[in-house]
Amino acid sequence: MKFNTKAIHGNQHHEEVTGAVMPPVFLTSTYAQKSPGVPVGEYEYSRAANPTRTALENALASIENGSRGLAFSSGLAATDCLLRGLKAGDEVIAMDDLYGGTYRMFTRIYKESGIVFHFVDFNDTDAFSKLLSDKTKLIWAETPTNPLMKLCDIKVIAELVKGRGIIFAVDNTFATPYLQRPLDLGADVVMHSATKYLSGHSDVIAGALVIKDAALGEQLHFQQFATGATLGPHDSYLVLRGIKTLHLRMQRHGENGEKVAEFLENHPKVKQVFYPGLKSHPFHGLAKTQMEGFGGMVSFTFKSGDKAEAVKFLENLKVFTLAESLGGVESLANHPATMTHASIPEDKRKAGGISDDLVRLSVGVEDIEDLLADIEQALK
Template sequence: MKFATKAVHAGYDYHGHQRALMPPIYQTSAFAHDEVGEQLDFAYSRTGTPTRAVLEANLAALEGAAHGLAFASGMAAVDAVLRATLQPGDEVIAVADLYGGAYRVLTKVMAAQGITVTFADLTDAANLAPLIGSNTKLLWLESPTNPLLNLVDISALSAVAHQHGVKVAVDSTFATPYLQNPLQLGADIVVHSATKYLGGHSDVLLGLVAVSDSELYKAIKFIQNAAGAVPGPQDCFLTLRGIKTLALRMERHCDNAEKVAAFLQTHPAIEQVFFPGLLAHPGHELAKRQMRRFGGIVTVYLKDNSRAAASRIAGKLQLFMLAESLGGVESLVNHSYTMSHGGMPPEQKAALGIRDGQLRLSIGIEDIDDILADLAQALAD
């Protein structure tokens, strides 16, 4: 069964749901027992619901995994993975230019619990081995990274990590399962903020995790149930509905992003364009090997490297709305310095190349002529 078919059908058997064509929303907090001690597939909705089970099975199929787990948000999924794999005294090595929310949970939450965090430039896989010590237990990757769209070689880094007994987790939100499957590249865990492309309509908050190792699954499942950061059935339903069109939407996102990147590359108001589909991108060849296409995010440095310039252009845009998120059908613009990475210290942002005069564009599925016209008018003097 190919991807687009899995997206529509995987994880759902209508025979078990009164032959409902679509997975029903089980809006209940508990399920009735017929007798004391009866073992039910579903008993209490924090532990599981039929709606959530369909979503978790669907994700597992899309990622080629044995198991899927759903959480109340992408950050709840990140937190559960970290708690399931790390103990006080352990170390996690993380790619340096990662999402600001992940940076915050690593430096403020995990570090306060005795976890050592090391951030590293892993665009060269050779940088990893010298960093691994006896307490290193987890390698945390993003590819492409947020917001500068750097790529890391998941296969090469996973091989090095596994030689030292280190587990590998990959936040693959920007790529989605349609463009990249980290488990098939050697990773142990893949995490998605389904709030983004998987849901796809900017109307749901949800996180997903996929694993194949049964012990890892049990550990993360324990955190999911014990801590209870789980999504409600309505959010699971909306995410399932969004996933059904993921293949179609991602093709349009990618088509439009390629045209936007080409347009901006020659625009006099733009200093630099970050997009893996460009030949000049340092990760272009890796993206061709590791991804099926190049994604729907384009980040730019403005020649006027000021917050005022970024604010002026964002304010002039008509189709692009200024918002924290990405991956919806609508085009969005994000000022990473104050929004997605607002909680990162200024010196860290400077070291990573996150500037005030920078904008991250989430390219929607609108007509490309309208998108380009909007960018042209906003960038005009």
């Protein structure tokens, strides 16, 4: 199947008893057994598996071309599950531009774990290679990154770690499998905050892992089952419903994102626009070869460099909503320094390029004329 068909039908089956086209929401915690330890069907307890969640997990595996999909209570829960397989003395190499929640987990929640985290520019292959050792057990990449839209070459990183017993994981939240499929490029695991584009309607908190290797998928399922960060059946239904329109939404997100980025780049008050679809973006060439489009996430700074101007812009938006999160059908605006990335210390934030005048836009699927008019009036 091609992607658009796969988003609707991939690994999906009509419900066996009634023939329902969409899987029912199985609101049950447990399942009857014929004899002790002999369930009536394949399910025993919903922390281990639930039919609605299974339908979602099958769809996740299909759209990312993986062998196993796992659905979690949040994107951070999915990330945490992957880290549960590490032990004291193991080392993680992560990109130097990460979602603030991921950075917070690595540096604070696992601070006393004995796991060592290195942060490096993945495009500096010499610096990256020097960090690789027998202790390296996990590579963590975001591409494009949140909020500076940096990219890394997934194929290059995969080749550098090949055959070393290292898990290479990619946060594919911004691109989605509509634009980029990391497992096909050499990654071992894909992570999603399914809250964002996969669900697409700002009405659920969810996360996902998709794993290439079946044995690793089974290990991660055990870690999820044993620690309990599973997604409930109703939320599973909502994400699955969202996936069925992912291709339609991402097409419009990308069309609108490109036009917003071009508009901002030509505006006299704007200093720099971060969007891989622009020729001025340092990773534009890589984006054209690694991705199948550029998406709907756009960040920018002001020529004044003034935080107050950024705040005033955000306060005066009318169609865009000032809010956390991204990837919904509605357009959202965000101030990373005080919102999504506030957990990163100020000195590290600024050293990484997240200035106080940086604004991040999640461009929705509204009429582009209304979005551009809103940006224009807010800039005025």
